[in-house]
Amino acid sequence: MxxxxxxxxxxxxxxxxxxxxxxxxxxxxxxxxxxxxxxxxxxxxxxxxxxxxxxxxxxxxxxxxxxxxxxxxxxxxxxxxxxxxxxxxxxxxxxxxxxxxxxxxxxxxxxxxxxxxxxxxxxxxxxxxxxxxxxxxxxxxxxxxxxxxxxxxxxxxxxxxxxxxxxxxxPLPRDEFVARLREQNFSEGISNILGSLTTSFDEAIELTNGDWIAQARTVVIQLMQELYDRPNQAFFTVQEKWVPLFKEKKEQELGLDMILLWLRDLLYTQVGKEVETFVDQTKLLQQQALSSSQEKLSKSMAAVIEAKQYLHANVNSQLLMEKLLLDIQEG
Known part of the structure; x- marks a missing residue:
């Protein structure tokens, strides 16, 4: 060319x-x-x-x-x-x-x-x-x-x-970075989550080794859906799916980043801005946007950032997540 x-x-x-x-x-x-x-x-x-x-x-x-x-x-x-x-x-x-x-x-x-x-x-x-x-x-x-x-x-x-x-x-502009990942035959959902998590092509490829990133994305979507529809179920999902999958501190940090990205997409949906990361979940985001306020979302995002800080203090992963879910629920 x-x-x-x-x-x-x-x-x-x-x-x-x-x-x-x-x-x-x-x-x-x-x-x-x-x-x-x-x-x-x-x-x-x-x-x-x-x-x-x-x-x-x-x-x-x-x-x-x-x-x-x-x-x-x-x-x-x-x-x-x-x-x-x-x-x-x-x-x-x-x-x-x-x-x-x-x-x-x-x-x-x-x-x-x-x-x-x-x-x-x-x-x-x-x-x-x-x-x-x-x-x-x-x-x-x-x-x-x-x-x-x-x-x-x-x-x-x-x-x-x-x-x-x-x-x-x-680093490549996000749109070009995602397009380059799509050229590697990654799905739209995976390409967009990688484009939001990193600006390094090598790190993006490394994250796709095995199917951890796909499983992690699925668990995050399930968790965020349950938080709004069946909040009590979310605590079982943390125990049964989150803890076994997000074992290492780096994985736990990536998981918290994904939750933060979900909340950001939710905020974008509220203000009429185009969703960036969870592009295939727009209907769910639109439903959740109806029952959220910008003030509540800001508090929820602050709670995730606080959880990331506690993560480096070697707090138990399950307890950390349970506290985060309560903080997001209470807004």
Missing amino acids: KRTWADLEKTQPKVVKMLKRSLEKDRLAHAYLLEGSKGTGKSAVALQLAKSFFCQNRQATAAEPCLSCVDCTRIEHGNHPDLHMIEPDGLSIKKQQVEHLQKEFTYRGMESKKKVYLVQDADKMTSSAANSLLKFLEEPEAPTLALLLTEKGQAILPTIQSRSQQLTFS
């Missing part, structure tokens, strides 16, 4: 604007460290920068590559002879890989004098590989462009960080 800088700017406006200005003024740095969680567009931006760097038809004061010349086409198809990529060999990037790259760079460019190297998961370099790359960064052979991609910027050697221009990629 051929993308323009304008397309990429929609998701990473700060990063793209800065790079476009550098291209337009012909002031590219010799090395960039692209840092951000998975799915934020680091690779797409890196390849676009390579296209602009190599493009034969790009105007001197413009940023956009033509996307149709030989250089742009070869980068698009992953076979440009002067764009070299390194990625982990197994669990790490090894010194031999960097040495091979350095050897490649001693040869004259196949298409032009320019060369680009792109390092995926740069934080996974061994110490010897990182030191070898550092020497390469300190003595760049112009015109050379180094693009280092990482999800863990702080794991990169400080000396490499100081010799690179660091670009931090923001």
Whole structure:
């Protein structure tokens, strides 16, 4: 898929604007460290920068590559002879890989004098590989462009960080994040709950291991329905379903976050705002909105936040939940 800088700017406006200005003024740095969680567009931006760097038809004061010349086409198809990529060999990037790259760079460019190297998961370099790359960064052979991609910027050697221009990629906007999860074949309900719980694509995928998140979501919906329809039953649900499922503190915290998200959707329903998380439960939310007040919902949300604070004080999970249910009922 051929993308323009304008397309990429929609998701990473700060990063793209800065790079476009550098291209337009012909002031590219010799090395960039692209840092951000998975799915934020680091690779797409890196390849676009390579296209602009190599493009034969790009105007001197413009940023956009033509996307149709030989250089742009070869980068698009992953076979440009002067764009070299390194990625982990197994669990790490090894010194031999960097040495091979350095050897490649001693040869004259196949298409032009320019060369680009792109390092995926740069934080996974061994110490010897990182030191070898550092020497390469300190003595760049112009015109050379180094693009280092990482999800863990702080794991990169400080000396490499100081010799690179660091670009931090923001988490995807919620709608795009949810759409990306939908592309992974997660249901609408699961995608929306994940989009409300985290901004990290990796964490979202980790939460879907097994079917815990789906079970947790179902229990939360049941619990919130019972609180309004059959309040006494809710206490049995805590004992029979909540306690066995939400065993670890992290799971209990996620469960409380889901309850908070339900109450937020309920508040959105009351004020006529679109539901964000429990999008498939709008009818139930509308019914509950009729018997709730904004004041009661605010108190309920405050009670959940207080419960999260008690959770870190090692309070018994069942007692914590029973107190929370009473607080929500009383409003």
